[in-house]
Amino acid sequence: MDKLLIRGGRKLSGEITVSGAKNAALPELCAALLTDEPVTLTNVPRLRDVSTMRQLLTHMGVHTEDVAGERGGLLLHARGVLKAEAPYELVKTMRASVLVLGPLLARFGAARVSLPGGCAIGSRPVDQHIKGMQAMGAEIVVEHGYMVARLPAGRKRLHGARIATDMVTVTGTENFLMAAALAEGETLLENAAQEPEVTDLAEMLIKMGAKIEGHGTSRIHVQGVERLNGCTHEVVADRIETGTFLCAVAATGGDVLLRQARADHLDAVIDKLTDAGAEVEAGSNAAGPFIRIRASGRLKAQTFRTTEYPGFPTDMQAQFMAVNAVADGTSKVTETIFENRFMHVNELVRLGARIQTEGKVAMVEGVPQLSGATVMATDLRASASLVIAGLVAEGETTVDRIYHLDRGYDQMEVKLRALGADIERIK
Ligand SMILES: CC(=O)N[C@H]1[C@@H](OP(=O)(O)OP(=O)(O)OC[C@H]2O[C@@H](n3ccc(=O)[nH]c3=O)[C@H](O)[C@@H]2O)O[C@H](CO)[C@@H](O)[C@@H]1O
């Protein structure tokens, strides 16, 4: 099992390019199921989740191939499917596999998708996905750990519906968007997720011929069409990878330019970094958008609570907690999206952080210095938080179980090394 060995204490400086977003690429790979024409995605990040999704689509009979000469180019062609099925072995490692449900039902009228397992950050049910698909006319039973979904006898397509979810759900909204794009009639999504990844998917679907309005707001209208065509689409930049590097610089100090980084997708995090005392400058040049961050000395601890976009992202909570762990002052971090997303706390404490949790709240008392130790990554963003802490800690930190990190970061240690960090992967 790979580990990361970090010798902390170096400031970060230099330039790196942010990769395409995991959470946009995954639904966009699934969107290829909606058409019998080829779809080309560019800026697809090299991640374990992307390979898993590719494996899942291949298992279904979708042809996939790398496109030479394009950064992160991937062609997908779903002429038909051999099996409209997502087996447990693939779904268990990646919750996003649930995103095949909508496209399979919409195009082929049937799907058998394993229920995603619970994971380290909380129980993660899919009741809203099921409820929404049922509202669109699907019959769904859950048996032997699978959602078995089909259209009633005699029906060829899902039908439009008004879907108002009990809470804002990102992959739920994405599943409904893809299903509604090929459904008969109009769908209204109320309480829709406004995350940039949802908007990016909607923009891709529009290129495929879908009729969607209101994406980026909480009310999305979709007028279903009979068929969709292929398209070429560039995956939006990863705002969480961007935020992770910003937090790394905030914690270690330094001066870094992130190319292709979208500040407009990260306002809540940038506001907190600025309040903490970092200098953040966003702009755009011929090569695209960029963010530059400069930080020195101890920053001021920041209290925050996670909420849906445009609020502070839950996927940035662990990384910002690492910044707070070495900041000046005490901060209160409230996690409102997932019930068990503080698994990094005990590991940060092993590095010398002073953090106490009670329910959804973590109280972080900043300390002037962390000290290196061996720590264990428990989930994707927890791993990133430990890497940040390791970059600051005095001495050596070993982060174990980094397969979690590899699910969602494209060569993180290579990028950090390019910024001057002393970090290596140990096989
Ligand atoms: C692949 C992907 O895009 N993953 C992101 C997506 O996950 P994901 O789409 O799984 O997260 P959701 O937005 O659905 O979850 C939000 C909340 O709703 C609850 N819920 C959700 C669906 C449902 O049917 N029933 C239910 O109770 C969840 O348990 C959670 O408490 O959004 C999360 C919240 O921003 C991010 O942390 C994940 O990185």
Ligand SMILES: C=C(OP(=O)(O)O)C(=O)O
């Ligand atoms: C929780 C995350 O991903 P997933 O929904 O794929 O588990 C994440 O990206 O932080």
